[in-house]
Amino acid sequence: MPALMASTPPNPEPAREERPPGSRLSLGALAALSPLRRELIAVGAALAFGILVMPFLIWFGGNRVLGPYTHGDDLKAGPGALFADYVVALVHGSAVFWGVALGPLVLLLLVQGFLTLLRTVPQLRRGSPPASPPRPERPPQRPQVGQ
Numbered sequence: 001m002p003a004l005m006a007s008t009p010p011n012p013e014p015a016r017e018e019r020p021p022g023s024r025l026s027l028g029a030l031a032a033l034s035p036l037r038r039e040l041i042a043v044g045a046a047l048a049f050g051i052l053v054m055p056f057l058i059w060f061g062g063n064r065v066l067g068p069y070t071h072g073d074d075l076k077a078g079p080g081a082l083f084a085d086y087v088v089a090l091v092h093g094s095a096v097f098w099g100v101a102l103g104p105l106v107l108l109l110l111v112q113g114f115l116t117l118l119r120t121v122p123q124l125r126r127g128s129p130p131a132s133p134p135r136p137e138r139p140p141q142r143p144q145v146g147q
Contacts, residue, residue, distance in 0.1 A: 042108060043105060043108070046104040046105040046107075046108045047101070047102075047104075047105055049104045050100065050101040050102055050103055050104040050105060051090070051101050054100050054101065054103065054104070055079070055082055055083045055086040055100075056079050056082075056083065058082070058100070059078075059079040059082045059083075060079075069081065069082050071085070086100075
């Protein structure tokens with residue numbers, strides 16, 4: 001009779017890939033970050049959107065409404081030519097192109113300011129000041145002798 005060997009029973013579940021904590025970006029992971037990190041992520045995403053995505057949205061809308069984008073002698077230049085012109089204009093410091101690049105960030109800041117205002121106004125109507133830490137109470141002062 002063969003001897004019984006001690007072994008673990010086979011696992012019916014497939015092995016899941018172990019990830020280090022915080023390596024997966026989710027709403028829960030964002031909520032766990034410090035407010036400064038969340039703000040930096042939002043600012044970075046808005047800047048990346050303004051620099052990398054906005055030129056293609058502009059090309060798409062302009063191509064549909066105004067017709068094809070022409071680049072010098074090339075009458076059928078595509079979004080790549082527009083993006084190249086956009087990057088060159090950013091490097092040269094064109095205010096209009098920087099306005100397009102910073103537009104999503106400005107919009108984000110305006111929305112955040114508006115939401116902060118909406119949270120503050122109801123507190124002001126109730127007569128309570130905006131969320132500020134309570135002041136510690138002072139002990140009553142004794143009258144000084146000789147006055």
